[in-house]
Amino acid sequence: xxxxxxxxxxxxxxxxxxxxxxxxxxxxxxxxxxxxxxxxxxxxxxxxxxxxxxxxxxxxxxxxxxxxxxxxxxxxxxxxxxxxxxxxxxxxxxxxxxxxxxxxxxxxxxxxxxxxxxxxxxxxxxxxxxxxxxxxxxxxxxxxxxxxxxxxxxxxxxxxxxxxxxxxxxxxxxxxxxxxxxxxxxxxxxxxxxxxxxxxxxxxxxxxxxxxxxxxxxxxxxxxxxxxxxxxxxxxxxxxxxxxxxxxxxx
Amino acid sequence: xxxxxxxxxxxxxxxxxxxxxxxxxxxxxxxxxxxxxxxxxxxxxxxxxxxxxxxxxxxxxxxxxxxxxxxxxxxxxxxxxxxxxxxxxxxxxxxxxxxxxxxxxxxxxxxxxxxxxxxxxxxxxxxxxxxxxxxxxxxxxxxxxxxxxxxxxxxxxxxxxxxxxxxxxxxxxxxxxxxxxxxxxxxxxxxxxxxxxxxxxxxxxxxxxxxxxxxxxxxxxxxxxxxxxxxxxxxxxxxxxxxxxxxxxxxxxxxxxxxxxxxxxxxx
Numbered sequence: 001x002x003x004x005x006x007x008x009x010x011x012x013x014x015x016x017x018x019x020x021x022x023x024x025x026x027x028x029x030x031x032x033x034x035x036x037x038x039x040x041x042x043x044x045x046x047x048x049x050x051x052x053x054x055x056x057x058x059x060x061x062x063x064x065x066x067x068x069x070x071x072x073x074x075x076x077x078x079x080x081x082x083x084x085x086x087x088x089x090x091x092x093x094x095x096x097x098x099x100x101x102x103x104x105x106x107x108x109x110x111x112x113x114x115x116x117x118x119x120x121x122x123x124x125x126x127x128x129x130x131x132x133x134x135x136x137x138x139x140x141x142x143x144x145x146x147x148x149x150x151x152x153x154x155x156x157x158x159x160x161x162x163x164x165x166x167x168x169x170x171x172x173x174x175x176x177x178x179x180x181x182x183x184x185x186x187x188x189x190x191x192x193x194x195x196x197x198x199x200x201x202x203x204x205x206x207x208x209x210x211x212x213x214x215x216x217x218x219x220x221x222x223x224x225x226x227x228x229x230x231x232x233x234x235x236x237x238x239x240x241x242x243x244x245x246x247x248x249x250x251x
Numbered sequence: 252x253x254x255x256x257x258x259x260x261x262x263x264x265x266x267x268x269x270x271x272x273x274x275x276x277x278x279x280x281x282x283x284x285x286x287x288x289x290x291x292x293x294x295x296x297x298x299x300x301x302x303x304x305x306x307x308x309x310x311x312x313x314x315x316x317x318x319x320x321x322x323x324x325x326x327x328x329x330x331x332x333x334x335x336x337x338x339x340x341x342x343x344x345x346x347x348x349x350x351x352x353x354x355x356x357x358x359x360x361x362x363x364x365x366x367x368x369x370x371x372x373x374x375x376x377x378x379x380x381x382x383x384x385x386x387x388x389x390x391x392x393x394x395x396x397x398x399x400x401x402x403x404x405x406x407x408x409x410x411x412x413x414x415x416x417x418x419x420x421x422x423x424x425x426x427x428x429x430x431x432x433x434x435x436x437x438x439x440x441x442x443x444x445x446x447x448x449x450x451x452x453x454x455x456x457x458x459x460x461x462x463x464x465x466x467x468x469x470x471x472x473x474x475x476x477x478x479x480x481x482x483x484x485x486x487x488x489x490x491x492x493x494x495x496x497x498x499x500x501x502x503x504x505x506x507x508x509x510x511x512x513x514x515x516x517x518x519x
Contacts (some may be wrong), residue, residue: 156380159374159380212377
């Protein structure tokens with residue numbers, strides 16, 4: 001069991017300002033960054049604010065940035081870093097700061113409320129529909145989401161452009177729309193609203209959401225691009241438009 | 252609007268002293284992408300307008316950059332589908348296919364990621380700020396036209412069929428019978444990989460079955476979708492591999508056609 005003194009820089013402050021403060025903290029074999037933050041709280045900075053809960057990568061609470069990369073603190077092993085490396089821990093930089101490592105993620109809950117709920121056909125009674133596995137397995141991947149909002153944090157559409165938060169719901173909620181759009185029992189047509197109300201067109205598929213997802217959900221390839229293709233069929237495909245007109249198909 | 256009141260510096264976000272705290276060499280992938288794509292564009296442009304060394308008459312090798320050869324300037328054996336385009340230095344001999352292939356790759360979901368990141372720096376890497384003060388993505392002209400990618404996919408399928416036809420015709424010996432040489436192996440490998448790239452396209456995945464809600468009602472399309480989806484996970488790899496095989500195939504035909512090297516023959 002080897003231990004060493006790790007070098008840490010942790011952002012401390014609130015909406016009035018703050019700074020990166022240097023700490024030397026004991027690191028033991030097998031620990032994760034959240035362990036170090038807890039040791040820091042226990043030994044040097046009892047008022048350090050950090051949001052956490054399960055310590056198992058399932059609650060999505062301890063999202064932050066380690067050496068500039070959005071990560072879950074509880075899933076970032078210290079063995080990733082060199083022993084003499086200075087490890088910088090900061091709050092997520094796409095959201096308003098509350099204090100220290102805690103941010104206000106209410107933007108995400110507002111966007112969640114804007115997504116139309118699951119809409120089954122009106123006349124369908126409980127038990128009338130038998131779901132096949134192949135009909136739902138695409139959506140099951142998206143149900144792994146733990147809502148850590150790391151994808152929302154890293155998405156440059158809002159990270160680099162605060163003004164886009166009004167028009168753009170972010171990868172997590174565009175994935176939710178894709179999940180419902182692919183659901184065999186969802187009767188709502190979500191293609192127009194994905195483009196007009198949730199800003200799918202802002203996504204330029206640079207895959208950062210996929211890169212940071214701790215659940216390894218292929219957000220871009222399996223949700224955002226298929227949704228873009230569905231919108232393209234609905235809005236930008238003249239052959240589909242002509243087919244709908246000629247054969248009087250629904251929108 | 253300035254860079255200080257938007258993005259990671261926008262109040263009331265945490266005020267950090269630098270735009271990015273990443274310590275890894277995040278700039279390497281976009282740099283390699285710029286180098287790789289630039290080499291391909293420069294080489295392809297030079298070869299498309301060179302109008303020479305594209306056809307090996309003895310073995311019927313035709314480079315993919317000149318397929319289908321439809322200019323009045325095309326050598327007779329190389330023109331499998333007739334010659335009717337004007338012979339002009341600014342009109343490539345394959346002017347009917349090259350624009351569609353260019354647009355197929357330009358609107359490809361993988362290449363979009365690659366050049367948005369590396370050329371437009373939007374963003375250069377994850378959690379590294381982009382230099383632009385405004386961003387509208389693909390919501391307006393000209394980038395909204397990326398949505399017609401599927402039509403370039405359809406064109407690419409037709410051109411892949413033509414490339415396959417060319418590769419089959421190339422099993423030819425100087426006496427007119429069946430022939431097999433290193434060039435055939437290169438041409439066939441290139442065509443197989445071009446099919447892999449074309450069929451792994453996200454639009455292909457959508458039209459084969461991705462657009463359906465009820466896979467269980469369409470078992471054949473579901474089966475096709477699973478196969479295309481498996482290929483689709485390698486779309487980036489095929490995008491880069493085919494850039495390499497296109498250059499290598501063309502270079503090989505160029506070298507044989509110019510007499511710089513002889514084609515090692517196995518049969519005929």
